Amino acid sequence: MAMAKDRKAQKPVERQADAETRLHDDHHQSVRLWLRMLACTNRIENVVRRNLQAKFATTLPRFDLMAQLERAPRGLKMSELSQRMMVTGGNVTGITDGLEKEGLVMREVDATDRRVFHVKLSAEGQRQFRRMAAEHEQWVIEMFEGISERRKNQLVELLGELKRHIL
Amino acid sequence: MAMAKDRKAQKPVERQADAETRLHDDHHQSVRLWLRMLACTNRIENVVRRNLQAKFATTLPRFDLMAQLERAPRGLKMSELSQRMMVTGGNVTGITDGLEKEGLVMREVDATDRRVFHVKLSAEGQRQFRRMAAEHEQWVIEMFEGISERRKNQLVELLGELKRHIL
DNA sequence: AAATATTAATTGACACCTGAAGTACTTGGC
DNA sequence: GCCAAGTACTTCAGGTGTCAATTAATATTT
Numbered sequence: 001m002a003m004a005k006d007r008k009a010q011k012p013v014e015r016q017a018d019a020e021t022r023l024h025d026d027h028h029q030s031v032r033l034w035l036r037m038l039a040c041t042n043r044i045e046n047v048v049r050r051n052l053q054a055k056f057a058t059t060l061p062r063f064d065l066m067a068q069l070e071r072a073p074r075g076l077k078m079s080e081l082s083q084r085m086m087v088t089g090g091n092v093t094g095i096t097d098g099l100e101k102e103g104l105v106m107r108e109v110d111a112t113d114r115r116v117f118h119v120k121l122s123a124e125g126q127r128q129f130r131r132m133a134a135e136h137e138q139w140v141i142e143m144f145e146g147i148s149e150r151r152k153n154q155l156v157e158l159l160g161e162l163k164r165h166i167l
Numbered sequence: 168m169a170m171a172k173d174r175k176a177q178k179p180v181e182r183q184a185d186a187e188t189r190l191h192d193d194h195h196q197s198v199r200l201w202l203r204m205l206a207c208t209n210r211i212e213n214v215v216r217r218n219l220q221a222k223f224a225t226t227l228p229r230f231d232l233m234a235q236l237e238r239a240p241r242g243l244k245m246s247e248l249s250q251r252m253m254v255t256g257g258n259v260t261g262i263t264d265g266l267e268k269e270g271l272v273m274r275e276v277d278a279t280d281r282r283v284f285h286v287k288l289s290a291e292g293q294r295q296f297r298r299m300a301a302e303h304e305q306w307v308i309e310m311f312e313g314i315s316e317r318r319k320n321q322l323v324e325l326l327g328e329l330k331r332h333i334l
Numbered sequence: 335a336a337a338t339a340t341t342a343a344t345t346g347a348c349a350c351c352t353g354a355a356g357t358a359c360t361t362g363g364c
Numbered sequence: 365g366c367c368a369a370g371t372a373c374t375t376c377a378g379g380t381g382t383c384a385a386t387t388a389a390t391a392t393t394t
Contacts, residue, residue: 029319030311031304034211036326041208042253043333044201053382061350078373086209091351093374098349115359115372137198144197146332152200155325158318159203165313166210216352228380245343258381260344265379282342282389 044143051139056132061085061095063136066104066121066129075108075118104128211310218306223299228252228262230303233271233288233296242275242285271295 049060068084069076076084082092096119099105104125107117121129144152216227235251236243245263249256263286266272271292274284288296311319 029316029323030308033311033319033323033326034307036323036330037204037208038212039253040326040330040333041204043330045205046253047333049382059349059382079371082373086206086213087350088352089373090353090375094350097374113360113372117373137195140201141195141197143333144200144329147329149196151325151328152196154321155329156196156200156203158322158325159200159207161318162311162314162322163203163207163210166207166214166310220353226379246341249343254380255382256343257345257383261380280342280390284343 044140047143048136048139051135052132055135056128058132061087061091062099063129063132065092065095065099066125067133069105069119069121070126070129070133073120075120077116077118079116081119099125211307214310215303215306218302219299222302223295225299228254228258229266230296230299232259232262232266233292234300236272236286236288237293237296237300240287242287244283244285246283248286266292 045060052058052060052063064085065081068081072080078089078092078096081096082089085092096105096107100107103122105119106122107119110116110118147155212227219225219227219230231252232248235248239247243251245256245259248263249259252259263272263274267274270289272286273289274286277283277285314322
């Protein structure tokens with residue numbers, strides 16, 4: 001992706017000795033960081049997606065939704081799912097429809113607010129998710145197994161800070 | 168080998184729910200790392216996508232394809248685009264169709280092999296891409312601007328190693 | 335040269351995802 | 365009580381993405 005040629009800073013930046021140089025380098029630095037992160041994510045995501053398809057005939061979004069529900073035995077509202085999965089509401093509706101049709105999740109009406117649904121894993125959904133989750137963990141571990149424990153810790157820490165910063 | 172939980176007793180502040188919320192305490196560190204990376208990537212991607220839509224009425228895949236072409240003035244084959252964008256060939260066909268219809272790219276036939284196309288940016292495509300790329304760079308820089316230079320360097324380095332390992 | 339295999343790109347079926355518009359319900363001010 | 369504003373979810377159109385099957389051209393084998 002990306003990268004325009006050098007671009008003069010448009011922000012009022014102090015003209016210290018090497019300010020411009022540092023800013024200039026920073027441009028390339030951030031974009032490079034972003035592209036590299038994106039490349040890593042895409043590769044891992046592709047592997048997980050292909051494995052889910054090949055071994056469980058399911059998809060990443062379905063797995064993701066079920067993973068959210070597994071942590072919330074009392075169920076989650078559609079809006080909560082939407083927020084946690086970082087996707088739009090309309091999307092959650094579609095994925096939930098599919099899973100419900102297959103009997104893996106169910107919508108339960110709220111006692112006091114008839115607009116909201118509480119989505120839960122069915123017994124079958126729980127069984128299936130647990131089988132998938134165990135394998136999923138192995139896939140991820142294998143992909144990261146060339147990286148030392150120490151570096152993984154560094155990455156977790158640095159990405160944690162990044163995550164906090166970008167809100 | 169268990170991970171250090173960062174459940175700081177300090178802050179009763181509710182954590183923003185996201186992909187990482189699916190974590191159990193006993194999940195492997197690699198899974199934690201993966202989900203955190205995914206969360207960061209998703210957030211940044213969402214910002215870029217929304218900006219591209221709002222300011223240029225275009226999309227991330229289109230931008231991505233044009234970015235690849237801008238770096239290859241002699242053009243790229245469909246298969247090369249597919250490989251560099253890390254998506255399937257069928258997908259590239261669709262995106263290229265759209266851009267071609269809008270006159271931003273063109274397919275040129277190969278002199279010796281009539282199966283291949285060389286996709287190039289049109290003059291208009293170049294103009295438009297350069298405008299977008301400049302802004303895109305700013306968006307990325309702004310999102311990363313809370314992170315120190317040193318940490319960005321560390322991230323670039325660590326992600327580079329990760330990228331090499333997962334092939 | 336003819337038959338076969340390989341390669342580049344496209345197509346079609348299906349799932350995902352967004353943004354905007356629509357429906358049903360609840361809430362808060364009067 | 366009424367009604368406007370807000371909330372929870374769904375629907376719809378359009379672009380993105382996969383895989384598998386197909387078409388067309390080139391390479392290889394015989």
